[in-house]
Amino acid sequence: MTGEEIDRSVRQELMSLPKTLAIDVARNLVMVAQLLDEDPERAYGYARVALRLASRVAAVREAAGFAAYGVEKYSEALTEFRAARRMSGAVDLWPIMADCERGIGRPERALAMAGEPEVRQLDKAGQVEMRLVAAGARRDLGQAEAAVVTLQSQELASTAVHPWTARLRYAYADALLAVGREQDAREWFAKTVEADSGGTTNAADRLAEIDGVEFVDALDPDADEPGEE
Known part of the structure; x- marks a missing residue:
């Protein structure tokens, strides 16, 4: 881990720091990015180190915000996001x-x-x-x-598939189910599956649940033998 793996725009922000410090901060930010989804607690730890080293850099405050958000420290995350926005204007x-x-x-x-x-x-x-x-x-x-x-929006009605399409359709299907519109929810869970090539939602499982389909792990020792009720 050299720190060179970091996004170019973030590297430019870090140029305001002494070189050795910038490298240390960059390395910690790279670890935050790599661990945020798979190990949010460790990502949070690296973010705290980066924050201690360079709290006046907007990218660091933003990374700290996402890391805090990942471990459900929402008040702390909001503080960091506000600071990042104040610094960058974004x-x-x-x-x-x-x-x-x-x-x-x-x-x-x-x-x-x-x-x-x-x-x-x-x-x-x-x-x-x-x-x-x-x-x-x-x-x-x-x-x-x-x-x-x-x-309900133009984005929801569109047949085009964007990175956010599956999440929007899933949220709509889930909202429909919450108000008792099961058939409409089924339709939108199915549409979610069509858009969710990356498997970012569990729409397929929700669809199967509505249809009464139960999947059994063939390797599960507790699963019923074929023919058993």
Whole structure:
């Protein structure tokens, strides 16, 4: 691990630091990126080291925010995201900041953020993410029908497949199921499966559950023998 593996834009931010310090910070940030999904606790540890070394670098504060978010330290994550946004002026963290508000237990604040001017500055992926957060906030508040309506959009109706398509369709199917619209939910779980080539959701399992299909592990010693009830 040399630190050279880090994104070029982050490397440029680190150029404001002494060379040896920049290398140390870069190495820690690379480890955060590599471990964030598979071992969030270790990623959080590396992020804390990077933060201790270079707390005035926006990329470091952002990485610390994602690491804290990964271990459900939502208040801490929100603090780091706010600092990163203040330093960089970027608006792309707005949806995850709103989701942190949900994690803290403030869904009303997340909904308020969904109506702020910053949302119009987001790219399409960011706007979809904001819609997902807003729908989640509606469900947090017990407004299940409103969550369904929130997710209805041109992006949902589109037949084109984007990186966010499967997650949007899945959220809509799950929202439909929450209000008792099982057949509609089945249709949208099926549409999710079509878009989810990377297996980012468990839509196939949810679809099988609705259809009453049960999968049995053939190697499971506790599974019934063929012919057994």
